[in-house]
Amino acid sequence: MNELIEVESLSKHFGSIHAVDNVSFAVKRGEVLGFLGPNGAGKSTTMRIITGYLPPTAGTARVCGQDIQTHPIEAKRRIGFLPEGAPLYGDMTVLAFLDFIARIRNLNGAQKKLRIEYSVARMGLEEVLYQRLETLSKGFKRRVGFAQSILHDPDVLILDEPTDGLDPNQKHHVRELIRELGVNKAIIISTHILEEVDAVCDRAVIIDRGRVVFDGSPIEFHAKSKHHNGVALRVTSATAAQVTKLLKGLPDVAAVEQTGTSAGHVSMIVVPRNGRFIADAVGTAIRQNNVVVDEIHTEAGKLDEVFRQITVGEERSALR
């Protein structure tokens, strides 16, 4: 039972709208899955089904082997969930709220105290413990929502946009925490910040209009870019034409694209054929021809470009 979250041909229809359409994936222990997609792609709906809030139209989800439809309570016990927007009972204090969640999660006495202290310390909530939730800033609310989800040390964590509304320091902190927790849990985080995929995820699933359009590692995600393994150069305008001609002649180079000009310099990307590794060949060619280069580095491939390519590309074919 290595796979803690199993999603099987999940579909959810709201009237004629297919919010989730035949989605399948699984998450193992020790894996952090990044759930990506444009707004309204069905990310939140999928997460709501896995956590047992919404019933699916077809298919099912299992958490630690427990079917969310036939054994909802058993499955819910094993899930920590941060809903979208981190809704909280505004009239409670932070401590009273965490106490309520801990009790309902069947934590009592010393264990309850210990777990609340742990969550409070991890999320840095000491200074607001006796404040009412409605008076807290967006960032603190999000952190309380996160603290609530890890109280019972669940095997499965499902976090809907956990870093939304946090400042860069807090984002960094939360990502570190997710990485750390991800070692022995199965975690799904939804996000529309693509850098987060590199920062915390072992795997990315991209959905668009309810369908899975990509499922793979962050490296495979990068590799989808035509610029993956490309070489970015910056040379003076005078030599640009010569360099372009020179590099185009290399066997594994598909194209040389100009990406911009500034102050007498030209930036360009050497695009490899079929994602081959060309840095060495480009370097050698430049050295042998004594070209002066201001800047040179290899490209991993831009995620937002791949993201657009995958999700917008689908849209075009659908329009046709």
Added chain:
Amino acid sequence: MRELIIITRRELGAYFATPLAYVFLVIFLGASGAVTFFLGNFFTRRQADLESFFGFHPWLFLVLIPAVGMRLWAEERKSGTIELLMTLPVTTTQAVVGKFVAAWLFTGLALLLTFPIWISVNYLGSPDNGVIFASYVASFLMAGALLALASCLSALTKNQVIAFVISATACFMFLMSGLDLVLGVFKGWAPDYLISMIASMSFLTHFDTISQGVLQLPAIIFFLSMMAVCLFINVQVVELKKAG
């Protein structure tokens, strides 16, 4: 059961965390006293009973019970906390009943706090305390049935004002269903059995039966089953609304 109690405790705490509880208690106690003494002519009747006190309870409840009930589910849906609550390891029934019990206990507290009037009447004369006790029970049961109705209706909307208006209307219909005001709407086209069924649903009639001092089983069962039916529908409505 454990989960139910935890939810009830949280809900009760929520009443007292906001001004709602205090506003409600002050208005209820103030109004019940005022109507008893001014409209009910407590003194000039020169009778040692609390008829003039309990007689106004249905009308106080008509305004105040929907005010307590409207937030039960409408607020939960509006703020999105329903998503949090329903993904905790609790059943919908536990959540619905837990919230209802909290609201019912709260109105029970309001009733308990009217004890000075009971002391007054005992000081002034020698009333039949059995009748007074029965009246309190009747009032508490009626409050519960109205609350269950209001709770069920509040699950239909995210808007508390709409929940209040619909609940108040529904409470009015159920209170008055034995009177011509409501029956007149049905007379003329509805079959007789339907009219007598509607008439038999009257909260007012059942309330009067118990508060006359006889703890009549049918009336008690009526209120309890009214609560059960409303809460059952409440569970279905919550399930239905979150699904869609």
